[in-house]
Amino acid sequence: MPEEKKVVRKVIKAARDGNKFMADYYYELDNAAKTGERKVAWCTSVGPAEILRAMGFLVYFPETHSAMLGATRMATDLIPYANALGYSPEICSYLTADIGAYVQGVSPLAKAFKGIQGPPKPDVLVFNTNQCRDVQDWFAFYAKEYDAPLVGIHTYVGVKDVTENLMPSIKKQLEDMVEPLEKVIGKPLDMDEFKKVVGLSRECSDLWKKVLDTASAKPSPLTFFDGTTLMGPAVVGRGTQATNDFYKILLAELEERVQNGEGAVENEKFRIYWDGMPVWGRLSAHSKLFASHQTNVLASTYCNSWIFTPLDAEDPFTSMARAYTELFIVRSDDFKEEYINKMLDFFGVDGIIYHDARTCPANSNCRYGMPQRLSKKTGVPHLNIDGDLNDLRCLSDEQTKTNVEAFIEQLEENK
16 A cells, blocks of 8 residues: 555635535524524424425524534543433434533534524424434433424335335325424414425435536546535525525536546545445544545435435425435335445446444444445445444544555455
């Protein structure tokens, strides 16, 4: 393995617009919390945000707070405080880090944004178990702490084909949450506004997909590590025009990079697909590690989680039911293998890395033989790495570095 060289990472100019978007988003939430002028709904990141936004709620997504706890490396020290309340160290470290931060009265928002002390108080909490059951318990904790109503959708898991017979149950749950939400917000759902929001959310989805698809170019104009931060507006702002305006700017820049043959990684030699969660506390370190070996981790199942192609403004409830049931995370292994196989071909991938996140089994797809089956079917080699999304005690930096470098040597031999 050649000696590592100093890595100069190419900055995406539109990232500044993304940072401003996120700052404006958190300041608006903070102002609502301080003045009480707007109602705030907490929502899981792939929950029914369109309904909340259409009703006039400001929408806060606790997972973004937990990702910040991981990225700032605050999470590991805070998790034990949630463990002391009876939350196992084996469950979602988003949950335990966030509750630990609440118990200790600290927040990365206070460091990132002047004048903000922490997350806004919820007027209602809304979850969707399409991610995992942990979100239900996470939100239930805060519902008790804040004496706020809790509304949830219980969805399917292990879905191979999303058929019409699955839709009525999810659609009805979406419709049934409207009445309790109307009681909180004090006004009825405006269907015209609802359709408008769903239409904007679909446009956001389409734009975000085009952004991620630019990575199919050789060399790729962006990396997976770029995507984990650039996806912020798609998570917290879908259903708004401002979000779509941002992605139009970003897409134009990436398309210009493609036209100019400008890659995110200098002299791109190998192309890697990442399956599973990022290690938030090691985004920079991992980005530099791969780039130093002319290797671009350029696509992922994770960033694609905010592509909701079925959304249809003319049939908002049914299309939301389908969109939030088609998520990769709730699909069967047969579907997942076929999906990843298509991604390998589309992005021209040389290898796959599976992140086995200790506290996130729903997003870890390497525990039941999938990597071996896919490598046998496609001939694309794979590497499993141990770690976690937030709990850095589950990660060995030296072992990760050694394994990644050995994997890249394998790719060189295959070339």
